[in-house]
Amino acid sequence: MxxxxxxxxxxxxxxxxxxxxxxxxxxxxxxxxxxxxxxxxxxxxxxxxxxxxxxxxxxxxxxxxxxxxxxxxxxxxxxxxxxxxxxxxxxxxxxxxxxxxxxxxxxxxxxxxxxxxxxxxxxxxxxxxxxxxxxxxxxxxxxxxxxxxxxxxxxxxxxxxxxxxxxxxxxxxxxxxxxxxxxxxxxxxxxxxxxxxxxxxxxSPARHAVYYRMTARNRVWLAKRHLPAPLAPLYLGVWAGLTVARTRSLAGLRAWFGGFAEGVRTSGGPRRPMRWRTVWRLTRLGRPPVI
CATH class of the missing domain: 3.90.550.10 (Spore Coat Polysaccharide Biosynthesis Protein SpsA; Chain A)
Structure with missing residues (x-):
């Protein structure tokens, strides 16, 4: 070119x-x-x-x-x-x-x-x-x-x-x-x-007041928009567990789970799940789309 x-x-x-x-x-x-x-x-x-x-x-x-x-x-x-x-x-x-x-x-x-x-x-x-x-x-x-x-x-x-x-x-x-x-x-x-x-x-990204809510909401939207159906609950379950383990702020946790619920209720855009060969490519690159 x-x-x-x-x-x-x-x-x-x-x-x-x-x-x-x-x-x-x-x-x-x-x-x-x-x-x-x-x-x-x-x-x-x-x-x-x-x-x-x-x-x-x-x-x-x-x-x-x-x-x-x-x-x-x-x-x-x-x-x-x-x-x-x-x-x-x-x-x-x-x-x-x-x-x-x-x-x-x-x-x-x-x-x-x-x-x-x-x-x-x-x-x-x-x-x-x-x-x-x-x-x-x-x-x-x-x-x-x-x-x-x-x-x-x-x-x-x-x-x-x-x-x-x-x-x-x-x-x-x-x-x-x-x-x-x-x-x-x-x-x-x-x-x-x-x-x-x-x-x-x-x-720190948590300096933004909306960080916890939008992080959770958008995480759900990612799964709903792009992951094959069997992977979405696994991906979201892993991230919920990690968030509970890592977050030291009760207010932050409340905001996170509120954002998670918002993501479940609302749409972040049309669903176009990635191909399974893309899942395999992400996995070979070191980050399978479950974490």
Whole structure:
């Protein structure tokens, strides 16, 4: 294929403007420039963006999934982007060769759908939860995986077209796994490349007030949307047990089980169960879809 052209998308709620501007500065310093940069204000105005950046202001917060779909559609309208790079607004590209490396990867492999960055804090450390595999002891181990990191990743535009993009209803949590499962089911690869680094402050996902509820609700939606019928109750039973064992907050547990019930009652989108050969592929990649 010809040299892939990289476009960048960033979501913001307007409360991290110094960090956002620092990120955009690191994007501008890449030795192979992005052809487009889009910033989506998720329910916020976007004052003071660099002239080269396209701003999209939404009247309401559509969440991670909805906001990223807006960014994808805007970049698609330009017609000159082959690979979309999503970056958290409080992240930072600490090397200048990130987009060049991404273009190299996609140029070499036409079935590469998703590339996951490594997330590292200011000391260079990577949290265990930021390694997208069960055996997470070595964050520098490169290879094919079954999900990816929302904070920093690259997406093939043809893959997005084929899979239909992000699951709008999810709003926040597990949207990456939903997209990765659909991509893998259609024969695309998901690669974890630790040499691509997004520096990001050390955080906990539970800092978000809705974390427990949406985590449980979206977990149920994942199973209902994508798993063959015999696997769905096993997957949800395993995760319920793990949650009870791991969660130290009674309020968090109540919110989690409330979200679980909400997921059972409601729909997160149409059901299109993955093929059994996809189940086997996920298993060979080290993460059978029961955990």
């Amino acid at each position: 010809s040299r892939p052209r990289v476009g960048v998308a960033v979501l913001t709620m307007g409360d991290r403007m110094p960090e956002l501007l620092a990120l955009l500065d690191s994007v501008a310093k890449q030795d192979e420039p992005a052809v487009r940069v889009v910033v989506v204000g998720n329910g916020t105005a976007l004052p003071g963006l660099p002239q080269s950046v396209t701003g999209v202001e939404l009247e309401e917060n559509l969440g991670v999934s909805g906001g990223r779909n807006v960014a994808w559609h805007r970049l698609r309208e330009f017609g000159d982007v082959d690979v979309l790079v999503d970056l958290d607004d409080d992240g930072l590209l600490i090397e200048a060769d990130v987009f060049r490396r991404i273009a190299d990867l996609y140029e070499a492999d036409a079935r590469l759908g998703i590339v996951s960055f490594r997330i590292a804090d200011e000391t260079g450390a990577t949290q265990r939860r930021h390694v997208p595999r069960l055996r997470a002891g070595d964050p520098m181990r490169r290879g094919l995986v079954t999900t990816f990191l929302g904070g920093g990743h690259a997406l093939s535009m043809p893959m997005l077209e084929e899979t239909g993009g992000w699951p709008d209803a999810f709003f926040f949590t597990h949207e990456e796994t939903d997209l990765a499962w659909r991509a893998i089911d259609r024969g695309w690869d998901v690669l974890y490349e630790p040499q691509l680094v997004l520096q990001h402050p050390r955080t």
